[in-house]
Amino acid sequence: MTYRSDIDGLRAVAVLAVIGFHAFPEWVRGGFVGVDVFFVISGYLISGIIFEGLRTGRFTFTGFYARRIKRIFPALVLVLAVCYACGWFLLLGDPFMQLGKHIAAAAGFVSNFAFWNESGYFDNAAETKPLLHLWSLGVEEQFYLIWPLAAYVVWWLRLNLLLLTGLAVATSMFFNLEGIRRDLVGTFYSPVTRFWELMSGSVLACVAADPSSVSRRLHAFHDRLRADAVWRDRTAMAGLVVVLGTVVALDRSRHFPGLWALLPVSGAWLLLAAGPDAWVNRKILGHRVMVWIGLISYPLYLWHWPLLSFARILNAEAPSLGLRIAAVGASVVLAWLTYKVIERPIRFGAGGRLVVPALCVSMAALFAAGYFTYRSEGLIGRAINRTDKASFVQYYDDIRKHGIADAYRRECDFMEWGTDRAREAIDPVCTQSGTRRTALLWGDSFAQALSLGIRSVLPGDTRLAQVATSHCRPSVVPVDLDVPGGRCQRANNYALAAIARLKPELVVLAQIGAHEETDWAGLTARVRALGAKDVVLIGPSPQWAPSLPLVVTSQYWGRSYDRVSYGLNADVLALDRRLATQFRESSLPRYVSLIERLCNAGGCVAAVPGTSPPELVAFDMGHLTPRGSVYVAEIALRSALIAR
Numbered sequence: 001m002t003y004r005s006d007i008d009g010l011r012a013v014a015v016l017a018v019i020g021f022h023a024f025p026e027w028v029r030g031g032f033v034g035v036d037v038f039f040v041i042s043g044y045l046i047s048g049i050i051f052e053g054l055r056t057g058r059f060t061f062t063g064f065y066a067r068r069i070k071r072i073f074p075a076l077v078l079v080l081a082v083c084y085a086c087g088w089f090l091l092l093g094d095p096f097m098q099l100g101k102h103i104a105a106a107a108g109f110v111s112n113f114a115f116w117n118e119s120g121y122f123d124n125a126a127e128t129k130p131l132l133h134l135w136s137l138g139v140e141e142q143f144y145l146i147w148p149l150a151a152y153v154v155w156w157l158r159l160n161l162l163l164l165t166g167l168a169v170a171t172s173m174f175f176n177l178e179g180i181r182r183d184l185v186g187t188f189y190s191p192v193t194r195f196w197e198l199m200s201g202s203v204l205a206c207v208a209a210d211p212s213s214v215s216r217r218l219h220a221f222h223d224r225l226r227a228d229a230v231w232r233d234r235t236a237m238a239g240l241v242v243v244l245g246t247v248v249a250l251d252r253s254r255h256f257p258g259l260w261a262l263l264p265v266s267g268a269w270l271l272l273a274a275g276p277d278a279w280v281n282r283k284i285l286g287h288r289v290m291v292w293i294g295l296i297s298y299p300l301y302l303w304h305w306p307l308l309s310f311a312r313i314l315n316a317e318a319p320s321l322g323l324r325i326a327a328v329g330a331s332v333v334l335a336w337l338t339y340k341v342i343e344r345p346i347r348f349g350a351g352g353r354l355v356v357p358a359l360c361v362s363m364a365a366l367f368a369a370g371y372f373t374y375r376s377e378g379l380i381g382r383a384i385n386r387t388d389k390a391s392f393v394q395y396y397d398d399i400r401k402h403g404i405a406d407a408y409r410r411e412c413d414f415m416e417w418g419t420d421r422a423r424e425a426i427d428p429v430c431t432q433s434g435t436r437r438t439a440l441l442w443g444d445s446f447a448q449a450l451s452l453g454i455r456s457v458l459p460g461d462t463r464l465a466q467v468a469t470s471h472c473r474p475s476v477v478p479v480d481l482d483v484p485g486g487r488c489q490r491a492n493n494y495a496l497a498a499i500a501r502l503k504p505e506l507v508v509l510a511q512i513g514a515h516e517e518t519d520w521a522g523l524t525a526r527v528r529a530l531g532a533k534d535v536v537l538i539g540p541s542p543q544w545a546p547s548l549p550l551v552v553t554s555q556y557w558g559r560s561y562d563r564v565s566y567g568l569n570a571d572v573l574a575l576d577r578r579l580a581t582q583f584r585e586s587s588l589p590r591y592v593s594l595i596e597r598l599c600n601a602g603g604c605v606a607a608v609p610g611t612s613p614p615e616l617v618a619f620d621m622g623h624l625t626p627r628g629s630v631y632v633a634e635i636a637l638r639s640a641l642i643a644r
Helices: 005-023 031-056 061-090 093-107 111-117 132-156 161-179 184-189 195-209 213-227 229-249 258-274 279-285 288-295 297-315 321-348 352-375 388-403 445-457 484-502 520-529 548-556 570-586 594-598 626-642
Strands: 437-443 462-468 506-510 534-538 590-592 603-605
Touching (some): 005 031, 005 229, 005 258, 005 288, 005 297, 031 061, 031 132, 031 195, 031 229, 031 258, 061 093, 061 132, 061 297, 061 352, 093 132, 093 388, 111 132, 111 184, 132 161, 132 195, 132 297, 161 184, 161 195, 161 258, 195 258, 213 229, 258 279, 288 297, 297 321, 388 548, 437 484, 445 462, 445 626, 462 484, 506 520, 520 534, 570 590, 570 594, 590 626, 594 603
Parallel strands (some): 437 506, 506 534, 534 590
C-alpha cells in the first residue's frame, strides 16, 4: 500500500490522547478513546495489506505473520524484559506473582482475557498493574489471527467480501450493545465486542480491493469525492473535530465502548476516508512533528504506562505532576531509542531467516519466565521478600484472601467471591429473625466490613440479619445494572422483602461511596413504611491510596503509625462533612460519622489501639480488618445502634 504520512499523524493523535489520559486524567478525561482510533487504523492497514495480497496473488500466511512478528515483537520483548527485571528488584511476592502472570499473558497475546478474569471487587488498583495497557494489543493480535483466515476463505470462495465484512461489523456491534447492558468489564475487554472497531477500518480497505461490482462502484464514487477538494477538506476537518471533541468531552463515567465508541471510530474513519490530500491531513496530521510521534507511537505506547505505574507503586500514591511529566518525557526518549536501535533495524534490516525464529524464542522465554513466576507465587526466595516490610504486607494480603469471609459473612453476598458471578440467592440464615429483636444490615462490601463489629455491640437479644452485596448500593428504585448478572437489583429486592417480613427494630444502611447518588430520605420513608422502626446511615470510613499497608511500609516504617495522614482520600473526608451537615438538618435517616470519631488534624486512626504488634484497621484502601471492625463499632457505633 502507498505510504500515507497522515496516518502516522493520526497515530500521534491516538497515542498522545492515551498518554494524556493516563498521565493527566484531570485534563484529558476522554483520552482513552485513542485506543479506538488505533483499532480503526490497524483494521484499515492490515486489511489493505491482506486484500492487496489476495488481489495480486502474493498473499501468504507465512509472509503475513513474519511481517507482524517483526513489527510487534522487538519492542514488546524489550519492554516485557525490562518490566520483569524491575519487578524482580522492586515488587514483593504477590505483586511480582501478578506481574509474572501479566507477562505470560502479554507474551501469549491474551492480556485482555487475563485482566477480564481478574477484575474482581477486591482486585488490585489498575494503576499498580504495569502491563494493563497491553489488553488492547491482545485484542489486535486476536484480530490478526482470525481475520486473515476469514478473508482468505471468503476471497477463495469468491463471496461478496464487502457484504461479509459489513455483516461482521454489525454482528460485533450487536454484541457490544447487548453486552454493555449486562457486563461492562467483559464488554470492554472482549474481542467479540471490539472487533467491529477494527472491522470498520477493514470496510474502507475492502471498498478499494473487493472485485465485486458494488465495491467497484463505491470505489469509483469514493475517488470522485476525494477529487473534490471541498468534500475531502470538510470530511477530514469533521473527523478531526469528532476525535478531539470526544477526547475532551467523554470521561470514564460513560458506559464504554457501547454507542459512545462510535464517536472516535467514526472520526478516525472520516480522516482515513478523506485521503492524504485533505488540508487537515496534509498540514496537521502530515506535519513532520506529528509524523515523528506517529513513527514511534508503538514503542511510546508500550513504555509510557509501565513508567507511570512503577512511579505509582514506588510513590505509594498518585505521582506528583512533576514526576508524571518526567515519566512521559522518559517514555518519549525510550520510545525513540527503541525505534532507532531495536525496532527499525530488526524490521527493515538484512537479518536473514534467523530474525523471526529468534524473536519467537525470545517471546517464548518471556512467557516461560512469567508463567514460572506466577506458579511460584512471586519467587518468595528473592531478597526483597525476606524483610519485615514484606512480612507486614503479606500479613494483610492473607487477611484479604483468607481472613474476612466469616467476619464479612460472604454467604450473605449476592456476588460469588473469587469469581464475581451473580448468585441467584443467598443463605436463608442471613435473614432469619431474632428471638426478640432483629436489626438488618443493608449495603455493599463496606457494610460487610462493619458486620462483625455491629454484631459485637448489639444487645444479646438482638440478631443481625444481613443483605450486603459487593459494589451494590441500597436503593428502592431499579439501579443501573453496571455489574454482571443484575445482582444489585436482586440484592435490593431481597432486602426490601426481608424488611417487610422481619419488621426489624433497626435498619443499618452503609456503603463505601456514591452516597450522594441515593435518595436517603425516600429510602428511609420506604423502609419505615415496610415496618422498620428506626433507620441509621453510617458514613464512609477513611480511605488511603493505594492501600493502608503500602502507605505504612513506604512512609511510616520505623515510626509510629497510630494515625496516618499520607495518602488519605480527601474526597471521602469532604463527602462526610457534606453528609453530616445535610442530615443534621433533616435527621432522615440518623447519620453516624465515622470520620468524626476516627480522624483529626493529625490524620485518621490507622492502627487498632491495644494490639501488639499494632494491627491496621484496614487491609487495603479502606475495607476493615476483623479487629478494625470491632474497634470502629466500639468507638463509633455502640451508642448510635442501641439508642432509641
